Amino acid sequence: MSYYKPKFQHPKLPKNELGYTVADYDGAVSTLCAGCGHDSISAAIRNACFLSAIPPHRIAKLSGIGCSSKMPTYFLGRSHGFNSVHGRMPSVATGASVANRDLIYLGVSGDGDTASIGMGQFVHLIRRNVNMTYIVANNGCYGLTKGQDSATADLGSVGKYGTKNPFDGIDLASLAVLQGASFVGRSFSGDKEQLEPLIRAAMAHRGFAFIDVVSPCVTFANNVGSTKSYAATRENLDAMPIDFVPMREEIRTQYKEGSSQTVTLHDGSIIHLLKARKDYKADSREDALMALQKANSTGKVLTGLLYLDPNSQDLNQVLELASKPLNSLGMDELCPGSRVLKSINEGLR
Amino acid sequence: MKQIKGVNDFVVKFANVNGTGSASANHLFAKAIFRMGVPVSPRNIFPSNIQGLPTWYEVRVSAKGYLGRRGGVDLMLCVNPQTMEDDIASIEPGGYFVYDSTRPLAPHLKRDDITTFGIPLTEMCMREFKVARLQQLLKNVVYVGALAALLDIEFSILKDLLNDQFKGKEKLISPNVHALEMGYQFAQENFKCPLPIRLDPSVIDAPHIRESKHILMNGNTAAALGAIYGGATVAAWYPITPSTSVVDAFSKYAERMRIDPGTGKRNFAIIQAEDELAAMGIVVGASWNGARAFTATSGPGLSLMSEFLGLAYFAELPVVLIDVQRSGPSTGMPTRSQQSDILAAAYASHGDTKHVLLFPATPRECFDMTVEAFDLAEQLQTPVIMMSDLDLGMNDWMSPPLEWDDNYEMSRGKVLDADALDTAQSWGRYVDVDGDGICYRTLPGTHPDKGAFFTRGSSKNDMAIYSEKGEDYVQNVDRLLRKFETAKSYVPVPKVHDPIPVAKPKTKLKLGALFFGTSASPSYEAVEILADEGYPIDVMRIRAFPFHESLDAFVHEHDLVFVIEQNRDGQMRQLIMNECHIAPDKLTSVLNYSGTPITARTIARQIRQALNATSADIVKLHPETA
Numbered sequence A: 001m002s003y004y005k006p007k008f009q010h011p012k013l014p015k016n017e018l019g020y021t022v023a024d025y026d027g028a029v030s031t032l033c034a035g036c037g038h039d040s041i042s043a044a045i046r047n048a049c050f051l052s053a054i055p056p057h058r059i060a061k062l063s064g065i066g067c068s069s070k071m072p073t074y075f076l077g078r079s080h081g082f083n084s085v086h087g088r089m090p091s092v093a094t095g096a097s098v099a100n101r102d103l104i105y106l107g108v109s110g111d112g113d114t115a116s117i118g119m120g121q122f123v124h125l126i127r128r129n130v131n132m133t134y135i136v137a138n139n140g141c142y143g144l145t146k147g148q149d150s151a152t153a154d155l156g157s158v159g160k161y162g163t164k165n166p167f168d169g170i171d172l173a174s175l176a177v178l179q180g181a182s183f184v185g186r187s188f189s190g191d192k193e194q195l196e197p198l199i200r201a202a203m204a205h206r207g208f209a210f211i212d213v214v215s216p217c218v219t220f221a222n223n224v225g226s227t228k229s230y231a232a233t234r235e236n237l238d239a240m241p242i243d244f245v246p247m248r249e250e251i252r253t254q255y256k257e258g259s260s261q262t263v264t265l266h267d268g269s270i271i272h273l274l275k276a277r278k279d280y281k282a283d284s285r286e287d288a289l290m291a292l293q294k295a296n297s298t299g300k301v302l303t304g305l306l307y308l309d310p311n312s313q314d315l316n317q318v319l320e321l322a323s324k325p326l327n328s329l330g331m332d333e334l335c336p337g338s339r340v341l342k343s344i345n346e347g348l349r
Numbered sequence B: 001m002k003q004i005k006g007v008n009d010f011v012v013k014f015a016n017v018n019g020t021g022s023a024s025a026n027h028l029f030a031k032a033i034f035r036m037g038v039p040v041s042p043r044n045i046f047p048s049n050i051q052g053l054p055t056w057y058e059v060r061v062s063a064k065g066y067l068g069r070r071g072g073v074d075l076m077l078c079v080n081p082q083t084m085e086d087d088i089a090s091i092e093p094g095g096y097f098v099y100d101s102t103r104p105l106a107p108h109l110k111r112d113d114i115t116t117f118g119i120p121l122t123e124m125c126m127r128e129f130k131v132a133r134l135q136q137l138l139k140n141v142v143y144v145g146a147l148a149a150l151l152d153i154e155f156s157i158l159k160d161l162l163n164d165q166f167k168g169k170e171k172l173i174s175p176n177v178h179a180l181e182m183g184y185q186f187a188q189e190n191f192k193c194p195l196p197i198r199l200d201p202s203v204i205d206a207p208h209i210r211e212s213k214h215i216l217m218n219g220n221t222a223a224a225l226g227a228i229y230g231g232a233t234v235a236a237w238y239p240i241t242p243s244t245s246v247v248d249a250f251s252k253y254a255e256r257m258r259i260d261p262g263t264g265k266r267n268f269a270i271i272q273a274e275d276e277l278a279a280m281g282i283v284v285g286a287s288w289n290g291a292r293a294f295t296a297t298s299g300p301g302l303s304l305m306s307e308f309l310g311l312a313y314f315a316e317l318p319v320v321l322i323d324v325q326r327s328g329p330s331t332g333m334p335t336r337s338q339q340s341d342i343l344a345a346a347y348a349s350h351g352d353t354k355h356v357l358l359f360p361a362t363p364r365e366c367f368d369m370t371v372e373a374f375d376l377a378e379q380l381q382t383p384v385i386m387m388s389d390l391d392l393g394m395n396d397w398m399s400p401p402l403e404w405d406d407n408y409e410m411s412r413g414k415v416l417d418a419d420a421l422d423t424a425q426s427w428g429r430y431v432d433v434d435g436d437g438i439c440y441r442t443l444p445g446t447h448p449d450k451g452a453f454f455t456r457g458s459s460k461n462d463m464a465i466y467s468e469k470g471e472d473y474v475q476n477v478d479r480l481l482r483k484f485e486t487a488k489s490y491v492p493v494p495k496v497h498d499p500i501p502v503a504k505p506k507t508k509l510k511l512g513a514l515f516f517g518t519s520a521s522p523s524y525e526a527v528e529i530l531a532d533e534g535y536p537i538d539v540m541r542i543r544a545f546p547f548h549e550s551l552d553a554f555v556h557e558h559d560l561v562f563v564i565e566q567n568r569d570g571q572m573r574q575l576i577m578n579e580c581h582i583a584p585d586k587l588t589s590v591l592n593y594s595g596t597p598i599t600a601r602t603i604a605r606q607i608r609q610a611l612n613a614t615s616a617d618i619v620k621l622h623p624e625t626a
């Protein structure tokens, strides 16, 4: 258990526009190992939702199976959650999102859950551009089944018991860019400054938003030689900081011209890429792939907003779904009635 | 030579090559008989192939209105040299054989106990039609014309049907009608028409069929309409024969009937998933959110959906699955019919699971039961699997017309809305307030601070809080069992029929027969055959699992009960033994699992054999009845 959460709320806790305090976005007490990267992601999600003033009950949390997939219990206790099946959360999220297009969908998964057993569904989730945020807590191993290498473990990374991983790792961020994801980011659970705005931006994005978060497993993959330990990640981190300004807010910070790049989301929210690079435009898949490839080949962990297409068509649009959620339609909208059935019978005689 | 005689009572079989357009001509033949008001049941027996392999179409005509397969062939029409030898051999003595005589019949194929008619189909079409494709397609229409003369089909009905079929493609009508006439004339000029087997609409022994104004439709289309009428909004699927046409038909109707009149947008979503795991996952997700969602699949897909079915069972999510059964694996006989997923469906998945199954026997029941499946799934908060099969799903059946009550309201089960949550004193997702095992559900997004919970498998207590305590688990799964008991009073009850009076019964044993789905029609017929022979058999048609208590009683009231089904292992028999605690020797299997639908003759023969073979043992078992 990593932290003790007092029930008592400080009366002076700041409130967001909806009048909620950050505590209103809390979940149950975490049962993950003390120091597990996943708990920092939970905290970042909680803070992001608080800062963006999203009504907690309008969020639906979905996950697969794994330590990472347990996370949704530990934030947003007022939201419905669904701990589904190993590797198959994408399909559950797809069904949920077409059934009620009005909720905000947040998927949480692990690298095993996504890159191994769930690879098929993950790729198809991207392909369909389901309107959701999908976070992978990436520790390069299967935490819940006690530390086996996962498919994202880097080649040569050393496991807890001293064995070197003999296979090339799958880079989920590159894969997502390549497969056509409309929003791709990468971050580090230890980099709250970057992770929080990235999650906020992802949740504001219309379409599929993917964030690959390096999230060290303190119990099975934090050893020397592990490329996803806290120490190795910090050492190799190449972070591109960002700032997120929601549509409703005035732009308060002044950024020095030339040093920043601005991207506007479909709803008017703005993402500032601080320390913008000359060779890199966030709306170019080619740039993203090139930068990721360069980072990967030099052992760097490139983080930040990697790619964004703010105008993509999400699944609801592609399916031309009615604006009223399907789960709220009544008989008068759904059932053609007896007269039509009579004429169908007639056609079958 | 003795010739088979029969007015409105015979079996015609067509032996074709697939991909040559024979299916629509054969359908024309069957539909014309239907339009004449004579009971008919056509069946497509086709290969898992697109072009070039043998395919058959069997049409049974039955004055009494028997819609199952009888067994045997009275008239064989063969345009496929690949299978001609077997096809000729399968004709009943005294039967008839029609073939394309452009090439002479090999001498070794000639039979002197049947009447043979040669029609030079290829030659006639080569002569009359210029376009190669038409030369091939219209051969089929020529033979339909010839059969019209041989069997006395009303020619004007055939013409009407062609007009309907080619509405919008008028250019095609005249060559088709011409081909019909060519065949008709050829037969009139060269053969003695009509044959001793023929049609006569004035002689019908099945007034119920006429009075109820039957329709001709397949079960998959009926199920799709059931999904439309039952309010399904999300369909997710992965193509697999023989279930594909369920979603195809749903899509066709939805595009017509589910477009929002104001905006032109869709009041439905159809997602072709990447596989059946995803198809079921999508249904689970949509159901979790309170939409009526379904998928349709067949055996291999059911295997893949198994894990999600287990989750849906434990997480108590309404899921509707239409299983259109076929034989074996993908390289089994995917285009052949069976009832062989019974156990796999009843107990699908991990842990202690049981699922509600429905067994439709007619297209009308496919329609009604699909609607009912949505109601049951939501009322019981559990998966409901409708067990159709290829024979019912893909073949045209004469069926009572579909009916709809405009007062129908969806039964959404125990779902709390925001007002209910506000007034409720306390609420726990898995608290059995009413004692029926069914608890109160909430949907995501309902209330700002009430009713949210975490959906997961079985590691939870009745407040939906994570728990791995033994007592919590036991309490939960015992409640699920209680819910399954409750389900018995929700599902459709079995159908029983008045026994057929038998003047001098040849046995003192009380005999019963249990059957379901497409085994029903031929079973009813077999029971009538056996009643004529002096064996009275009471019948019960099973329509759902869990079994109604009357099924228990039925088995206990009889000395010997035949369970008639289409699989190797007597799966329904096993399920009954397992669930009703019945001694195995009480239930005798009557089986067919060749891939072609079971026939009345097969059933009657197996029951006769069983009665001969087992009577001694039965006397030992039940001395009082000897």
Ligand SMILES: Cc1ncc(C[n+]2csc(CCOP(=O)(O)OP(=O)(O)O)c2C)c(N)n1
Pocket: A065, A066, A067, A068, A069, A086, A109, A110, A111, A112, A113, A114, A137, A139, A141, A142, A143, A144, A145, A150
């Ligand atoms: C079908 C199935 N196979 C295997 C498992 C066992 N299992 C549970 S979690 C897990 C791996 C999870 O790894 P990851 O997604 O990386 O999550 P982490 O625990 O590392 O956060 C496995 C293999 C399962 N639950 N279901």
Ligand code: SF4
Pocket: A031, A032, A033, A035, A036, A037, A038, A067, A068, A139, A143, A144, A216, A217, A218, A219, A220
């Ligand atoms: S095993 Fe690893 S991933 Fe799982 S909770 Fe512990 S530290 Fe986190």
Ligand SMILES: [Mg+2]
Pocket: A066, A068, A110, A111, A112, A137, A138, A139, A140, A141, A142, A143, A150
């Ligand atoms: Mg992992």
